[in-house]
Amino acid sequence: MIPAGPILVPGPVEVVMDDGTVVRSDRFMVALCACRRSRRYPFCDTSHRRRVRTRPTEGAGDGGSVGE
Numbered sequence: 001m002i003p004a005g006p007i008l009v010p011g012p013v014e015v016v017m018d019d020g021t022v023v024r025s026d027r028f029m030v031a032l033c034a035c036r037r038s039r040r041y042p043f044c045d046t047s048h049r050r051r052v053r054t055r056p057t058e059g060a061g062d063g064g065s066v067g068e
């Protein structure tokens with residue numbers, strides 16, 4: 001699994017959504033969205049690649065002032 005990325009499962013798969021609807025994919029390998037940013041949820045549309053947070057930048061208001 002890619003951190004903050006999809007969960008890859010062998011297809012075909014059927015996913016039961018919260019409202020009870022069933023979504024099916026017949027692909028050989030199915031990428032299920034784990035970040036909930038996908039416009040094709042429950043399937044990954046690579047939206048997880050955008051705005052992935054890394055470490056905060058230095059001096060970005062971390063409250064680490066000294067000498068006050």
Ligand code: FES
Nearest residue numbers: 006033044047048
């Ligand atoms: S995991 Fe790829 S869009 Fe959510």
